[in-house]
Amino acid sequence: MTTLDPLSPAPAGEQGANIVGTGMGDGPGPDVMAAATLDGNKVMSADGEHVGKISDIMLDVRGGRIAYAVLSSGGFLGVGDTLHAIPWSALTLDTDDKCFVLDAPAERIKNSPGFDKDHWPSMADTQWGTAVHEYYNRSPYWSATRDAVREQDLDSNL
Template identity: 85%
Template sequence: MTTLDPRVPASADTQGATIVGVGMGDGPGPEVMAASTLDGNKVVSSDGEHVGKITDIMLDVRGGRIAYAVLSTGGFLGMGDTLHAIPWSALTLDTDDRCFVLDASAERIRNAPGFDKDQWPSMADTQWGTSVHEYYNRPPYWAATRDVVEERGLDSPL
């Protein structure tokens, strides 16, 4: 069994969020955390601008993995917000600053395709999901996981 060191960035082929910093709170984490503890976390762009907050973490229930984080940008007191599906692998959890860093500039995030809180896309649609992952230069989470399973074989331990 491998223990993850939060001071060591994940490799490029990892499909999870990278963890940086040495900040540790009480309880579990940062390797395994309740999704609810991440809701409301600030998101900062790669160029250091506060771009929004995490409002939801979407699970691929059948696949048993995180599909997307939902980023809320703009608006005031929940009115006029734009929501964006963010590939989990595009995020870095900064435990020192207690925020996520999104691997995209603030301008790119502002120009990202988004959706309204009352009209969510079909997140199980692989064509839609592929376009989201391509926008953030990430391989689709379902393809990357399949490749790892095929590489290791079904009987190989993680």
């Protein structure tokens, strides 16, 4: 049975965002933070371009996980923004620069499937979610947990 240390980072490509930097302060963060403190954080692409900001953190309520960060880009003062669902595991929190870095070049992010504030996709739809995760070369967040549960069940039967 594999036991994960809750204080060590999740292996790359699993369900959590990575954290880099030396920005450790008093109180919560960066390992455990209120979702509201992340709203409005800028997002940089892998090639260093500012591509937008975090507008929402979407929770998988039944599964108890962060499903997506919603990236808001374009527009002016929230008008005309395009929204993009980003797999949480595709983000790295940079505590030094106080931003997220998305593991994709700016052009790929700009061309990603987006939506507007009045026409959200059904984020609980696994077909839609799988397509989003594949776009960012990530395994769907729900499969990492399902695989860990299966492994745990197999180990307990030995």
